[in-house]
Amino acid sequence: MRVEVQQIPWTAAHEKLLTAFVGESLPDVAQIGNTWLPEFQTLGALEDLGPRVARSSVIAAKSYFPGIWDTNLVEGVLCGVPWYVDTRVLFYRKDLLKAAGVDAPPRTWAEWRDALRRLRARAGPGRWAILLPTDEWAQPVILGLQNGASLLTADGGDAAFRSPAFREAATFYVDLFREGFAPPVANTQISNLYQQFAAGDFAMYITGPWNLGEFRRRLPASLKDSWATAPLPSAAGGVPGVHGVPGVSLAGGSSLVLFRTSKRSEDAWKLIEFLSEPAQQVRFYALAGDLPARRDAWLDPILSGDAEARAFEAQLENVAAAPRIPEWEQIAQKIAEHLEPAIRGVVTVDTALLALDKDVSGLLTKRRWVLARKAAHAR
């Protein structure tokens, strides 16, 4: 089977695929960021893969991390197969934690705060316990999810950032800055992350798998054994589950989809099955460093023997999807935008959340109308 591959830079892929949809020139198969799935599903561009998976001998839900599989279900329809995964874990300096009297990475918010307090006390002026870039929405969203917040109302028709669960998480997040644990800086103000991590400007950092390779390449050789990764702490601790250890992280990554317009969908599905084989997943990891979405691929020594990667494996057992609606990307930007003044102490958390709710509710006006219309039709 001959496959024609078209490479598109990640930043241009979303626009290119949407334009291709309008121009009726979609490919047969594509790699799609799993946050884009709701959009393409709304457009009716994706084939329901449920029946094909039911017949498949290669792909089955139970082979995948459940939180990741779940991101591919939009309103109950399986519209993609996870290809590689992306989530965030804690990167930390073992030596600095030890020096501050913290023996193990924190498992709960309480332990986390305690560790941060000790780290802060030992760090000199101009140094911090943790880096949480203020322009990233992932951190406050993760904390919200850990605390059981839903972010939006159940049908995704309105904002729910003033819910007690999100309010508590946002307060926890903002306090990390107000108590001086984290510097109130955005990514644009960090000139060299790796240099600063090596210099001990901060001891903890929440980031994704792409930084595994970067940390290995860019940190000086002398620090080779001084850093590690750990799954995220959880809000309350206790049994694994939504509130358990490890705490929830975001289910990100990329899926393989089959477009409805495909004229060779049988062959296209074969390609998806081939790419989903554990051996191919491992090969893809070895070539590109993207983490496999299948649990069985993680049994390969290339991954099971990698201590830093294994924190991701543990984390992937407890990941949750961001709200699966087409407007999510715009909403996510607003979260970081509105929390920043609260971090800087210009407004209170409550004022920030009120403004956030109002803004996001405005973004969802059209969605509410469409939902109401759909409901009226159903009646």
Place this chain on the structure above:
Amino acid sequence: MRVETRRGTPAEVRAALFFLAPGLFVIVVFFFLPIAASFLLSATDFDLYALADPSNARVTGVSNYRALLSDPVFLTALKNTLVFVLLGSPLTVLVALSAALLVNARLARAKGFFRTTFFAPVVTTLVAVAVVFRYVYHPRFGLLNRGLTLIGLPAVDWLGDPRFSLLAIVLLAIWKNFGFSTILFVAGLQGIPESLYEAARLDGAGRWQQFRRITLPLLAPTMLLVGLTRTIDYFQLFAEPYVMTSGGPLNSTLTMSLLMYKEGFRFWNMGRGAAIAFVLFAVILVATVIQFRVQKGGET
């Protein structure tokens, strides 16, 4: 000069229409119809949901326009665009005129070489230029910061710092585009009869007086043309910020064209995107009329 106007005979009109028809047809189909369509689009809330099912589109009248005026992101884009125009347009004219005077000077050697050099950026692919300029602007290894530190100034994160990113894009845009204006100026300069300068020299005029009294006034039509086209170009600035910063950091390099593209093709708020396009059109129209009046007035 007065142009005689005369109505043609019916046969002449028919013949004229016959010859004009193919051209007019193309212009109407590919120019006026899309404009009319996007104007109608700007009065709807056509978006992703409408793309899935056209009956999800609603006629919303001027509410897209009203929403824009209270949208801080749009106002930022408007402000940035105006800064780009006010900074980029005069600077481009200045650089282009200086370059034109240099390559047109009688004493200059290797004119062909310099003309080619000045014009080369205009025909270079912007994406390739962007790759090179990202190196030039690199906070640690960049050529520009190397120069700054050599003369004792602190290094600047050109593209990452919201205070400098706009300036960095303006500098790139000027470098990329001044060559075209230079060619126009050179053509304008060569249209000035040498005899005028000879007469001025006989009357004892210095170089500055020659420039002030002969070159500048006779270059006024070219100046108007270059000024207007540059202004319109900078109002529509898109590719430079798109490939260099895609509008960031913190929307500091977001232009109206870029915002229009993002609203339209990233979030698929086509109605809103179309409204931005018409606001941009209105702004350019007003600015062009003002500039035309001012420069025409200065000419007499």
